[in-house]
Amino acid sequence: MTFSTVDLTPAIGTQVRTDRETLLDGSIAGDIRALLEQRGVLLFRGYDLSDEEQLQFAKTLGTPRNEHGTDITKVSSDKTKSPIFAEYTEGTYFFHFDDTYMEYPALASVLRARTVAPEGGQTEFANTYAIYDDLPEDERDFLDTLQGVHSQETIQRKAFPNPTDWQLSLWGEGAIPATTHPLVWHHRTGRKSLLLGETIRTIPGLPKDESDALIRKLLNLAERPEYVYRHEWQVGDVLIWDNTGTMHRVVPFDLTCGRELHRVKLAGEEPIRAPSKVPA
Numbered sequence: 001m002t003f004s005t006v007d008l009t010p011a012i013g014t015q016v017r018t019d020r021e022t023l024l025d026g027s028i029a030g031d032i033r034a035l036l037e038q039r040g041v042l043l044f045r046g047y048d049l050s051d052e053e054q055l056q057f058a059k060t061l062g063t064p065r066n067e068h069g070t071d072i073t074k075v076s077s078d079k080t081k082s083p084i085f086a087e088y089t090e091g092t093y094f095f096h097f098d099d100t101y102m103e104y105p106a107l108a109s110v111l112r113a114r115t116v117a118p119e120g121g122q123t124e125f126a127n128t129y130a131i132y133d134d135l136p137e138d139e140r141d142f143l144d145t146l147q148g149v150h151s152q153e154t155i156q157r158k159a160f161p162n163p164t165d166w167q168l169s170l171w172g173e174g175a176i177p178a179t180t181h182p183l184v185w186h187h188r189t190g191r192k193s194l195l196l197g198e199t200i201r202t203i204p205g206l207p208k209d210e211s212d213a214l215i216r217k218l219l220n221l222a223e224r225p226e227y228v229y230r231h232e233w234q235v236g237d238v239l240i241w242d243n244t245g246t247m248h249r250v251v252p253f254d255l256t257c258g259r260e261l262h263r264v265k266l267a268g269e270e271p272i273r274a275p276s277k278v279p280a
């Protein structure tokens with residue numbers, strides 16, 4: 001056996017089955033990378049990996065990015081255990097891609113479930129290649145001329161419309177400046193995806209009402225069931241998502257329930273690229 005696959009929905013998400021040794025020795029890493037780019041989300045179930053094995057597996061796929069002094073981050077929403085990280089949880093109830101403020105956003109995240117929420121806490125992913133591909137050609141061409149201004153404050157304010165000074169000191173635009181990206185990412189493969197998210201505050205060059213309407217229209221498209229995979233976590237699940245071709249969000253859950261995931265982020269390998277010719 002090398003590996004076999006089962007698609008979880010037609011447009012996004014595939015479960016990969018192989019034996020434990022093959023998973024960890026990197027012999028199918030190239031296939032996994034190719035599949036990740038095509039399918040957006042990959043699930044590996046039933047391996048019961050340790051932290052060390054999760055990291056070993058992640059290293060076969062890319063370069064772990066050290067964050068806060070470690071290659072493995074505990075994603076916990078309990079404010080008593082993880083006071084800073086937990087401040088961001090409610091903001092992740094809205095679709096986004098990670099690292100909007102970076103020129104090289106994370107390639108992917110490798111997430112492993114340690115403790116799951118009894119209710120809610122599923123992670124949803126939307127395929128931003130597929131949303132782009134299904135648009136009529138004239139709309140694709142129009143979007144190719146536009147940019148979006150992203151900020152952490154924009155998405156956080158959807159969860160906290162009246163932020164405290166402490167919250168603004170963590171994620172306000174004074175602390176994490178807004179970043180402007182093209183709406184369409186021209187990947188080195190030649191494929192194109194939308195750079196969407198509830199992080200988008202405005203589309204420069206459009207009147208405010210048109211900008212707001214276009215942002216909402218695109219985000220509403222991303223809600224359509226054919227573009228979305230909802231992952232129901234089981235303890236031990238390892239899930240990888242392509243952060244360059246999907247958005248994700250968490251279904252609200254009780255923040256004190258002990259939900260805990262361990263995450264390895266893989267460093268970005270490709271800068272966000274604009275179209276080569278933007279009409280004046």
Ligand SMILES: [Fe+2]
Pocket residue numbers: 092096097098248
């Ligand atoms: Fe995220």
